Amino acid sequence: MDYRILGPLEVRDAGRPVELRGQKPRALLAFLLLRTGRPVSTGLLLDALWDESPPPTAAAALRNYVSQLRGVLGADTVRSRPGGYLLDIASDEVDLLRFEALTAEGRQATGLERVEKLREALALWRGPALADLSEGFAVDEGRRLEELRAAALEDLVDSELAQGSRTNLVAELEPLIAENPFRERLRGQLMLALYRGGRQAEALEAYRQTRRTLHDELGIEPGEALRELEQAILRQDPGLAAQE
Numbered sequence: 001m002d003y004r005i006l007g008p009l010e011v012r013d014a015g016r017p018v019e020l021r022g023q024k025p026r027a028l029l030a031f032l033l034l035r036t037g038r039p040v041s042t043g044l045l046l047d048a049l050w051d052e053s054p055p056p057t058a059a060a061a062l063r064n065y066v067s068q069l070r071g072v073l074g075a076d077t078v079r080s081r082p083g084g085y086l087l088d089i090a091s092d093e094v095d096l097l098r099f100e101a102l103t104a105e106g107r108q109a110t111g112l113e114r115v116e117k118l119r120e121a122l123a124l125w126r127g128p129a130l131a132d133l134s135e136g137f138a139v140d141e142g143r144r145l146e147e148l149r150a151a152a153l154e155d156l157v158d159s160e161l162a163q164g165s166r167t168n169l170v171a172e173l174e175p176l177i178a179e180n181p182f183r184e185r186l187r188g189q190l191m192l193a194l195y196r197g198g199r200q201a202e203a204l205e206a207y208r209q210t211r212r213t214l215h216d217e218l219g220i221e222p223g224e225a226l227r228e229l230e231q232a233i234l235r236q237d238p239g240l241a242a243q244e
Contacts, residue, residue: 001073003095005129006145007125009130026132030130032087037088038086045062049135102124103152115163118155118156122156150186157173158189170197182213182214182217194206195233210222
């Protein structure tokens with residue numbers, strides 16, 4: 001089985017989609033996938049599925065949802081544990097766990113291997129995490145996972161910049177910044193990519209745009225790292241050149 005939460009919740013068996021009916025059973029599976037291999041108490045599941053306000057019938061409904069999942073995924077997939085349940089699947093069956101493993105491997109690697117591992121990790125994403133679930137836990141976890149994705153993207157761009165990448169990083173960075181306008185690391189990467197592409201004036205304009213955005217939207221100035229990068233660009237610091 002292939003369990004996917006880096007996008008809308010999806011399960012595939014040998015490449016074919018597995019039909020999961022009902023909002024609550026889907027939310028139950030998503031919550032268990034976020035804790036793969038770990039027992040989860042019934043109380044925690046009830047609070048998650050009903051946003052901490054479970055009705056009197058919730059415990060019986062939960063047992064029914066577990067039964068539904070077992071019917072679709074296999075009798076031993078959702079195992080009973082004292083006071084709760086455990087999702088018994090291999091870590092490599094879950095896209096989130098593969099993403100985390102590949103990201104960790106990439107950060108330990110160097111050179112082109114680092115770039116390749118991070119690209120492989122990010123290719124697992126199909127859109128915003130848990131995008132089709134509205135429960136509070138899904139919204140909160142979706143934000144947390146998007147932060148992990150953004151950090152991996154920034155690591156990838158840093159790696160490509162360090163490699164003197166010939167790909168069009170400027171074109172890649174501009175939509176990322178539009179989605180994440182307050183991430184100064186992305187802004188600095190854009191400035192550096194522009195500068196290394198012989199576009200010093202545009203790199204400085206990118207800094208001025210960042211300063212305006214941060215000031216107008218958040219009432220703050222750019223951080224020290226971004227200010228230092230602007231000064232380095234102004235003096236055409238040799239240290240800004242890619243290490244070929």
